[in-house]
Amino acid sequence: MLRYLVTLQATDREGLVEQIAHAVSHHGGNWLDSELRHIDGIFAAILLLEVPSAHWDELIETLESLEGVALTFAKTKKVADKVTHLSYSLVAYDRPGLVHEISNKISALGINIEHMSTRYESASHTGIALFRAEFNVGLKDASHEDKLTEALHAIGDDVVLDNLTV
Structure with missing residues (x-):
């Protein structure tokens, strides 16, 4: 399983979170952490996902195919600091x-x-x-x-x- 931080942005509409969650689930991903906001008609999301490496590219293709969605992502790793x-x-x-x-x-x-x-x-x-x-x-x-x-x-x-x- 790989960990990725994904940011998404789109004009807000009903059902968008469900579409994203469905895509993650369909590709075997685990939704670990998130911040979802609606600001001035724009939906913005920051997601920490854990996804099987064999399904990562498919998940990105699915998310990019959602109408009007712009996204970025970066591979992460869990860091254990004494903080x-x-x-x-x-x-x-x-x-x-x-x-x-x-x-x-x-x-x-x-x-x-x-x-x-x-x-x-x-x-x-x-x-x-x-x-x-x-x-x-x-x-x-x-x-x-x-x-x-x-x-x-x-x-x-x-x-x-x-x-x-x-």
Whole structure:
């Protein structure tokens, strides 16, 4: 079995996920992990699949034949690192460059962003534009947790940061 990271993009329509899942299953694949999103009429998916090597080319042909689907893929391998995983929620007033500030602070500490989901919303009572991010990081050095918290709070007085790690 080979492991592949597959990204798919298409104009959103009903039944698209079922078509993709059917193709994976039909070719003996195992759907290990995924992120599926609908953003402004576009469906985007990131899939981690395990597929028998004899069926990989057939699976790619099937996925490419789906109407309007663009895809990329890369062979992966499971890596066992000793990493501390932390989850955070961050809310701040929305402004240009905020994702850059957040990623810069995290990167400067040598910390890896493993997952990040962001969205724009309006505060319910005031209508003020808010930026909300939920993200997971992997720390090779657990002592950097306090430094990370300090660095993210340094972005501004409006930053509300919650550690969601259980």
